[in-house]
Amino acid sequence: MPLFKSKLWSVFVISLVICQSACSQIIEDELLIYRLMLTQPDKFRPYLLEPDKYELQIIYTQIHRDSLNQPHLREFVYNLKSQKYFNPASLVKLPVALLTLEKLNEQMIPGVTKFTKVGFGTNFTCQTPLNSKALPPSEAPSLARYLEKMLLVSDNEGYTRLFEFLGQRYIQQKMNEKCYEGVRVIRRFNECDTLQNRYTNPVFFYDDQNQLIYTQAGAYNPTPYYPRRSVWQRRATISGIPTLDPNYENFLPLVQAHQMLKAVMMPEALPAYQRFNLTEKDYQFLWRGLGAYPSEGKLTAYLPKDGFYDTYKKYLYYGRSEAAKSNFRVFNIVGWWSGYVSDCAYFVDYQRGIEFFVSAVISTNQVPINEGEGYQKISFPFMADLGKLLYEYEKQRPKKFLPNLKKYQLY
Numbered sequence: 345m346p347l348f349k350s351k352l353w354s355v356f357v358i359s360l361v362i363c364q365s366a367c368s369q370i371i372e373d374e375l376l377i378y379r380l381m382l383t384q385p386d387k388f389r390p391y392l393l394e395p396d397k398y399e400l401q402i403i404y405t406q407i408h409r410d411s412l413n414q415p416h417l418r419e420f421v422y423n424l425k426s427q428k429y430f431n432p433a434s435l436v437k438l439p440v441a442l443l444t445l446e447k448l449n450e451q452m453i454p455g456v457t458k459f460t461k462v463g464f465g466t467n468f469t470c471q472t473p474l475n476s477k478a479l480p481p482s483e484a485p486s487l488a489r490y491l492e493k494m495l496l497v498s499d500n501e502g503y504t505r506l507f508e509f510l511g512q513r514y515i516q517q518k519m520n521e522k523c524y525e526g527v528r529v530i531r532r533f534n535e536c537d538t539l540q541n542r543y544t545n546p547v548f549f550y551d552d553q554n555q556l557i558y559t560q561a562g563a564y565n566p567t568p569y570y571p572r573r574s575v576w577q578r579r580a581t582i583s584g585i586p587t588l589d590p591n592y593e594n595f596l597p598l599v600q601a602h603q604m605l606k607a608v609m610m611p612e613a614l615p616a617y618q619r620f621n622l623t624e625k626d627y628q629f630l631w632r633g634l635g636a637y638p639s640e641g642k643l644t645a646y647l648p649k650d651g652f653y654d655t656y657k658k659y660l661y662y663g664r665s666e667a668a669k670s671n672f673r674v675f676n677i678v679g680w681w682s683g684y685v686s687d688c689a690y691f692v693d694y695q696r697g698i699e700f701f702v703s704a705v706i707s708t709n710q711v712p713i714n715e716g717e718g719y720q721k722i723s724f725p726f727m728a729d730l731g732k733l734l735y736e737y738e739k740q741r742p743k744k745f746l747p748n749l750k751k752y753q754l755y
Contacts, residue, residue, distance in 0.1 A: 377402055377422040380733055387729045395423040397710050398722075399430055399684070403602045404734055405701035407610075409747045415613045417606070417701075424599060426526065430705050432596040433681035434498045435688065436529045438604050439596070441491055441630065443518055444506045446621045448487070453549075455557045458488040458629070461550040464508060467562035468543035470536035474505075477554045488629070489643045495633030496641050498657055498678060500533040507532055511544045511563035522618050524604065528595040530569055538592050542568065601677070601688045602703040608634070609675055609690045609701075609752075632754045634675040635692075640755060659687040660702060661731030663724035671695055672735075673752065683709035685723035691735060694753060697746035698738045704730055 381388035391400050402422040407415050448458055461484040463476040476485050487509065490502035507515075512530055519527040531541045547560040569592070603618060608630050611619045622630075637654040638646035646652035648666075655662040658674045676689035686705035691698065706726050708718030 373418070373420050374422065376420045377404055380737055381422075384729070384733060387733075391706075391726065398726075399428065399705065399707035399709070401425060401428070401430075401598045401703075401705050402730065403598060403701070403703045405602070405606070406741070407699050407701070407747070409743070409745045411745055413745070413748045415610055415747075417610075417613050426597045426599050429590050429595060430598075430684045430686070430707060431590065431679070431682035432594055432601070432686060433679035433684065434500075434503070435596045435601050435677055435679040435686055436594045437494050437498065437503050438601060438608075438677040438688070439515070439519065439524070439527065439529060440503060440506050440510065441494060441633075442604065442608060442620045442622070443510055443515060444487055444491060445626045445630070446518070447510060447514065449621050449623065449626070453558050455551060456549045458491065459486050460557065461552075461554075462486055462505075462509075463548040463550065464505065465546040465548065465562070467546055468540060470534070470540035471508075471543070471545050473545075476548075477550060481552065486643075491629070492633050492641055492643045495630070495677075496636060496638050496644070496657075497646055497652055504532040504534060508544045509547055509560070511565065512542055513563065513565040513567070516565075522620075524600045524618070526595065526597045527600050528569070530592070531594055538568070542566075598686065598688075598703055598705050601686075602701065605675075605677065605688045605690060605703070606701060628754060631675060631752055634677065634690075635673045635752070636755065637669070658689075659685060659724060659727040659731075660689045660704065661691075661728055661735060663728030664720070665728070672698065673755070674731075675752070679705075680719070683707050683715060683718065685719060685727060687727055689731070691731075691738070692749055692752050693735075693739075694749050696739060697743065697749070698735070699747055699749060700734060700738050702731065702734050 378392070381392055391398055400422070401424050403424060404420040406418045406420070408418065409415055445458065448456070461476055464472070464474040466473050474485065479485070485505070487506065490505050493499035494502035494506070507529070515529045542565040544563045546562040548556060549558045551557055603614070607614050607619055608627065638652035638656050639648065639654065648654070653666040654669050655665065655667050657678050658676060659678050660676065661674060672691060672693035674689050674691055676687055679686035684705060684707045688703040690701050704727065706723050708715070708722050711718055711722065713721070
């Protein structure tokens with residue numbers, strides 16, 4: 345861009361920021377992400393000019409450690425709209441993962457752990473049974489195997505089975521108790537309708553000799569979900585499948601997904617009521633799953649030759665490129681569906697002592713472009729550019745005390 349035009353552009357965007365600040369009473373913390381994106385107008389110009397066109401939301405959390413290595417968090421946001429609907433897709437796998445382990449810890453059933461062989465029956469339509477007794481131990485399903493597959497490569501079968509283990513009513517009750525406002529996890533990842541998703545399968549747990557240890561009866565949620573149509577009005581049309589009605593879809597506000605990631609990666613920084621009932625081994629299991637590359641799975645390893653390259657689900661910083669591994673880890677959960685791409689991530693650079701949280705969602709549903717092209721030309725490149733922008737900023741941000749990050753070095 346010529347220097348003169350570059351200056352005009354900067355003046356225009358700065359004026360835009362000042363105007364929006366005056367009209368919307370934008371707090372100082374909302375300006376940092378603006379300013380950082382302003383340093384790279386060639387990459388971020390459309391999102392500064394029309395953030396609502398891209399339904400863009402960004403949350404960035406700085407971590408300031410004290411002399412005792414205790415974290416103190418400072419939040420920065422850009423265009424955050426907690427009540428604005430977007431399809432979270434696989435983001436809902438995060439609360440399902442956390443609640444699966446919490447439910448096991450609450451029940452304390454003798455002989456039943458996340459590694460116990462599990463099977464599924466049926467008690468209503470649109471349910472798929474699973475007879476695991478005939479499978480060898482190396483292939484036997486367990487809650488841990490479903491969890492790992494879900495975290496490593498965003499496996500949909502793993503999510504559906506864990507949803508069935510939890511049940512619709514339990515999930516909603518727990519989200520309400522922990523004050524995760526607006527969260528709605530009400531459906532499997534299949535074609536079941538709203539009534540069928542209120543019924544969940546009986547679940548069976550077996551020992552190594554295939555003897556039944558425990559049966560969890562099929563569950564039913566007697567309270568149907570009644571949508572607030574004044575809020576959820578947008579309908580997303582996807583090529584090749586029926587139109588989705590967001591009134592009956594899952595929803596996970598970005599701010600709540602961001603908070604849940606902090607709850608698993610840094611529970612000491614959150615109030616007790618927003619934490620989950622997890623053991624130290626649970627945390628380590630989750631950290632490993634969130635940060636591992638597909639080939640590093642312990643229960644199920646995925647190979648690059650099958651399409652599961654190292655950066656397969658590391659959208660922030662890498663987009664969808666098969667990039668070489670960097671000298672840091674990204675612990676994250678992603679979503680990709682219905683025109684939306686989202687990612688909630690915790691970056692850790694062990695050598696430089698860098699750590700930060702960033703979550704973002706972007707849509708191309710209002711952009712006159714083919715959906716597939718929208719992902720590849722807009723959404724994933726934006727995610728990569730945003731992750732790199734914040735990482736480079738963190739590299740030069742002064743820190744009074746460098747963090748001790750040894751507990752996250754699990755690879």
